[in-house]
Amino acid sequence: MRTISATTLDDIALGAAVLGTGGGGDPYIGKLMSQSALRAHGDVTMLDAAELDDDDLVVPSAMMGAPTVMLEKIPRGSEIVSAFKALEAYLGRPIRATMSAEAGGLNSTTPFAVAAELGIPIIDADMMGRAYPELQMCVPALYGVTATPMAIADEKGNNAIINTVSNKWTETLARTLTIDMGCVAMIALYPMTGKQVKEYCCLGTISILEHIGVTIRAARAEHRDPVEAVREVTNGAIIWRGKVADVERRTETGFARGVASIAGTGEHAGETLRVDFQNEFLMARTDRRVLATTPDLITMLDAETGEPITTENLRYGFRVVVLAMPGDPRWRTPEGLAAVGPGYFGYDVEYIPVEDRLRGA
């Protein structure tokens, strides 16, 4: 158990931008929202999953919507309170703690706002070990945990509790409600017991985010290469260096989709890397070969500052380094790949672990 203050959220948000793999919404927004809630309601207690009783009720919370819209319309966090209370009444017992749905993007920090608003602790864990665009893409779902009953709420005071026959149906219903609600909504989902959190979630990931953030800041302060520091602390590999030559993007059915083209420099001069994204970066390939795909993590850093770059902030001319990191081993199983592998996202590419792809190169 420890106390998270507004300043610690700076480091967590910086780390969340790295594991956000370009998506999950700008962590800066989640940070502003949660820091504002902490100022209003006081610091938040963070528990290790091991500190939970097996029958404690834990309900992760998140913001749902298109990152490009979130830039314009920042939720307050308080919209979730009535929905959380309704869900608690519906489930018939008190919610012990909340949790991050994803360890990347703005949703690694938004639950701190929920925790502060509700006066409950947050668990040092998440359900993805990274960021993903759809709510059925959670490790607990591989073990049969369902997203529903879930609550969804907007800033006007509308909310709903959804109960579905599959997590894919939850995604469908929650997604259209989100669009109705103005393309951004707060959600509370995947009610779990303490035992399920300990067995099925990605543990300690909020502390890992903080560690990544601290490492980047320290490297900058000590004039060491921040990109190399990120690579080291994330156990990643640098797969490309270059300059953003083009970004095609479109917002479709609530998602930010597109392709970034990175003209290679140095050893990659003369070649172009195409990085496909659907909220997150999902596949990196040249004309000749695939370098990395989901569920492994692909992230883009500013070559000078080591600052992670989200897809919505990508601009022509940026000098970037592309980093790939191994995904959670549970995503690499047949069930995991069926849920978040390249095929699920419509890419006709076999999944090969990034370390094997790079060894073969």
Added chain:
Amino acid sequence: MRTISATTLDDIALGAAVLGTGGGGDPYIGKLMSQSALRAHGDVTMLDAAELDDDDLVVPSAMMGAPTVMLEKIPRGSEIVSAFKALEAYLGRPIRATMSAEAGGLNSTTPFAVAAELGIPIIDADMMGRAYPELQMCVPALYGVTATPMAIADEKGNNAIINTVSNKWTETLARTLTIDMGCVAMIALYPMTGKQVKEYCCLGTISILEHIGVTIRAARAEHRDPVEAVREVTNGAIIWRGKVADVERRTETGFARGVASIAGTGEHAGETLRVDFQNEFLMARTDRRVLATTPDLITMLDAETGEPITTENLRYGFRVVVLAMPGDPRWRTPEGLAAVGPGYFGYDVEYIPVEDRLRGA
């Protein structure tokens, strides 16, 4: 208190087609669905509103969706059971009875399926005194009763409880959920106390539907003019006789919209009546003048058999009689007209009570 059997539903459904004013879905479907539920679970008890205790909890139920889709996909009624149970848990007390949301179209009979499935009585009343296309168009809403918390469910087993800041928001959220669910869903909404039912609902309307149905059947058996029998029993006026010359229709955002053109015969020869519909017939006018508009009822009967014709069954060449009837007085107030007057539906026409329009003619 009396018992409604499957045969009584034949008469209720026939009357419901008259007050359905061409919309609300084909009552034949609601009848099949409720008769099948009655066969499986036994007859249903119908109570007068006066038999309710003031603090009884009553929750009307209905089918939501596009009538043109309902023809293809008939709900079973059982999809509502889990949603009703969830709503009961959410409200924290037992639901005493259900009720029809509208006294026209298939939703006058669908609640009998719900009552049979749940083993609860139905109240002899409805919330519109006719059929209307949107769920905020209920008389109790004029008195501040809210549609939420409401339940919505599909035949696959998905359901949701919705809580909104306004009935217009409920309509928006429930409508997109319905589209997601395959354009047809069962809903339970406007939880009311017995006192609210007695004060704000249209009372005795299910018995009126039965009376209309019995009257039409008797006229046919006795070789009297069934059209004249309907006119008499509904206190209506015949505003047009003619032949269907054209029907333009389109299904948009879950509604069946269009215009039927009726070439006049007899005293109307040489003129054409245009009847606009949005699920229901809402306005009847010639090139020269408006004959009737919502909230007054406009219905179309087969000239020979007196059989009411729904918009989806309208075909070129049908010989029809158009009947207009006064709407519930509460719809004729400024608040009522704001909710369901011609302006709400996008028609730039002042509301004048149909009896005044006809007197002026």
